[in-house]
Amino acid sequence: MKYGMKDIAKRANVSLTTVSLVLNNKESRISTQKKQEIKQIAKEMNYQPNSAAVLLSKQISYNIGLIVPDITNPFFTELTQFINRKLRENGYFTLFVDSGNSYLGEKQAIQNMISRGVDGILLVPSSEFFSADQDEVEQLFKSAGKPIILLNASTDMDISYVNFNNVEGAVMATQELVDHGHRKIAFIKGKDHLVNAHERYQGYQDGLRKNHIPFEQNLVFEGDYSSESGYHLAPQILKHPEITAILSSNDLMLFGLIKWSKEQGVDIFNRFSMVGFDNTPYTEIIEVPLTTIDQDADKMSADAIKMLLRKIKGKRDVTRQIVIKPKLIRRKSVKFIK
Amino acid sequence: MKYGMKDIAKRANVSLTTVSLVLNNKESRISTQKKQEIKQIAKEMNYQPNSAAVLLSKQISYNIGLIVPDITNPFFTELTQFINRKLRENGYFTLFVDSGNSYLGEKQAIQNMISRGVDGILLVPSSEFFSADQDEVEQLFKSAGKPIILLNASTDMDISYVNFNNVEGAVMATQELVDHGHRKIAFIKGKDHLVNAHERYQGYQDGLRKNHIPFEQNLVFEGDYSSESGYHLAPQILKHPEITAILSSNDLMLFGLIKWSKEQGVDIFNRFSMVGFDNTPYTEIIEVPLTTIDQDADKMSADAIKMLLRKIKGKRDVTRQIVIKPKLIRRKSVKFIK
DNA sequence: TTGAAAGCGCTAACAG
């Protein structure tokens, strides 16, 4: 059986108000004795507040929406786990949606979440997000009426976000390769409209320039961050005998490449030096552990949550953006050129 | 600005009821014209129903709770993604919680979800779940007052579940190894109280017996399904020169073993034939692709959802259990003994 | 120190 405040009030011979007051630890001059008693009864009856009712009257749900493009991507998996835990520690619950990497999915998710009364939303935008009509997006955000924060993305729009410094990361990665004597470095990029993809591409070019290595368009290959796309790109890359190293916009695409090589019996690790992006966990168990750019997902999440909770608590926080420094993790996939 | 039914009613010069009726597509003799008009206005005002209010009056939230022990485990990741999508297709939203593999986490999650008015819960129990007091668990389920279904687990309690036939899977795996000439087969088991772990252990023993191979207690090692536990078990296993093959209760523990070997420079793939459990995606990109037992997570999820929605819709469904046949996926980690 | 009552946005009898 499910009991409500009314039942407790009856059992304790007090009014509904009294019960509400003590169960919410509100300032009041109710005798300590009565307080104890009421709390005791509530416990006995296994009282659980009906949050729909609370939401309706307080307009606070203690629910936060989380939208990621693809939970299957280990980087997002870790992020989700961390956010879920952190939110719970702060008394919030997670409404989770995997947008299926589509803007439509994101839009529906946002509207649904708002309709469900979330107090705020953490959005890791898909690659489609930024190719959607900017005005529509801003409209969507405004009409939500609740704070929404972007993770793992930057934007010119008047929206708060926390992101990594992707340019810097890619420069570091490129430098690492150059330092090992590589000059013909292939780059696997993501779709252009994704700001992160763009920035990593930018960093790759900057890194080349810094070292006076000419940029060659035919050494860049475009995937979509999925393992499959790396898989499909593999044969094209292998066609270039001059390439000695590969920098990939993320680990996953490298995994696809590796899978293909495995199937074809080519010794990819011997053929190329490689560095990835994301420091995805499986990077450590593959044949030769991958050197990669670590994006501290936990820090990003923590910052985003802090920001969101501040906004929720009504601190008239202006739009802010946080940019986090990436780190190079050296493992075994980069070798000196022969 | 956020508009409600009242605003629409005012704008359309009709009563609240009328609006509610047409927006919910209820049987009514309201002129088609008025219906169109109202819907039009609703669209213009970007009306989004307040689901707290709906829930409060209808007692239906169209929210389903999903609890998994560890979203980081690729098997659960895939499950989560599938469930999330499937539920959305059915008009439901997912309240997600990573229980951190603890019974306390699960209990809190359940209570929280109920308090938030979910219509039902899909629970993938942690390894702690079954070591909790059975009576308390049954009590918890009863007091929830909403249908709860177990995934990836079996139980004697009066609870519906869908699970794989783990015994059969483990027998198949063992047989595969035996068929390749192995007789000294190590087994990495999970914690005993987890029924699945127990069943896989059982299957391993059955498989041995069927082939008249004596069971040896000192060839079995206990982990907890995490990659770390495999990592820690590695040195112990390597101490046994007689072992030629390893059957692991899941892929993850094998991954841990591989990681350790990598660090120590031992050629683990050459040393042992191995078969895992779960057909986790990364199984394909590691040095030598893993032979494993495939558990069709999508089928399991689909069955569980179907079952749950039936219960929610009030079909007085009795407690039912579904058991799914596993499949052996042959890759490269099993070789004939020399 | 405590209680009555209005209201949050929507649904569903019941009346008209």
Next chain:
DNA sequence: CTGTTAGCGCTTTCAA
């Protein structure tokens, strides 16, 4: 065919 009204469970102002 459409409107009135009484809740759903809880919070909060105001009064006692």
